[in-house]
Amino acid sequence: MATQRILDFLATRRPNGPCLVVDLDVVRDNFRAFEKAMPESKIYYAVKANPAPEILRLLAAMGSSFDTASVAEIEMAMDAGAPAERISFGNTIKKERDVARAFELGIRLYAVDSVEEVEKVARAAPGSRVFCRVLADGEGAEWPLSRKFGCVPEMAVDVLRHAKSLGLDAYGVSFHVGSQQTDLSAWDRALGDAKMVFEKLAAEGIALGMVNMGGGFPTRYLKDVPAAQAYGQAIFEYLSKHFGNNIPETIIEPGRGMVGNAGVIRSEVVLISKKADNDNVRWVFLDIGKFGGLAETMDEAIRYPIVTSRDADEKSPCVLAGPTCDSADVLYEKAPYPLPLSLTIGDEVLIEGTGAYTTTYSAVAFNGFEPLRSYVI
Ligand SMILES: *Cc1c(COP(=O)(O)O)cnc(C)c1O
Secondary structure (H helix, E strand, C coil): CCCHHHHHHHHHHCCCCCEEEECHHHHHHHHHHHHHHCCCEEEEEEHHHCCCHHHHHHHHHCCCEEEECCHHHHHHHHHCCCCHHHEEECCCCCCHHHHHHHHHCCCCEEEECCHHHHHHHHHHCCCCEEEEEECCCCCCEEECCCCCCCECHHHHHHHHHHHHHCCCEEEEEECCCCEEECCCHHHHHHHHHHHHHHHHHHHCCCCCCEEECCCCCCCCCCCCCCCHHHHHHHHHHHHHHHHCCCCCEEEECCCHHHHHHHEEEEEEEEEEECCCCCCCCEEEEECCCCCCCCHHHHHHCCCCCEEECCCCCCEEEEEEECCCCCCCCEEEEEEEEEEECCCCCCCEEEEECCCCCCHHHCCCCHHHCCCCEEEEC
8 A cells, every 4th residue: 555655755756747656665575475375386477467667677586487468578577687487478369470579589488278379389489388278257356357368178178289289388277267356266166177177188198287377366455355375375275176296386477466555646636526516426536547547447346445635534425537538537436436525626645556557557648648657666
């Protein structure tokens, strides 16, 4: 949340306009908490959550590996000091020329979820390790990932068999249980599917060696979430349940859980108004909205804690909206947000838990608003 270092930075630097401030000490603590909670798993930080060079450098120096989705992200991780052996090309939808470029850069670990993609990887990155992503239902996640990535476990068997026949190393299975996942049993179901793929291929003489358990580890917004330790313990129990004494190598890919609580957005109230004299809901417009970095408020999925200097005063429900001229730029309306009655135009508000999926979602110049500025301290 807003650490003293973040508050001091804002008080002394007084940056103009909305901005994100990320405290690296929190990222460091999060990395250590993951290491401690899941000592047997390799950590591949999901770069898309926040690719700030300072964050990537810190994690590279701490020994983290990186989950990337494009050549640009691979290069960012390498520039931050990560060797190619610690980088996975985890997007199941890649141009063949990007696979070729990644191969040139030394990347040897690729995600696939179709035989069509396997063909590309076999041509452009011969002999590499591939893992096949299986669908997960996303139930229990506040930001589910839909059916865009992954295939049914039965198809994963075909995909990995095909990979092997083309000279690739059929290395393992991956899944992502959905982002901000607070239901631990989601990993139980997904590990059961992974085990099925292991067994079917073992029966054909193909021995897989790795399960990539993806991201989904939650950060704290308004509600408490289980700590990393609780996740680690539950996941270890599910691994034992499904794999017995033969637990394979495992990978985790935290994004939100690594950086979400490390960042705070400082914003300003631009207008407080009503649509009719007898409305009891006020409209509060901030200088940041869906297009300035708060895209995860889509469908009111992620509800950020909002802190003002008047929080001791009586509150009433408000519709919260962004500054652009797009009518979709409303953050919370179905479930109005309680804000102090004394809140005034020009007041500062802090939007907490915004270290993940904010700068990367911010538009370049919609309506002339600058992309979200970020300071990593
Ligand atoms: C986005 C993504 C992640 C990170 O997910 P979080 O829910 O932020 O932890 C991990 N793995 C893959 C393949 C992803 O696309």
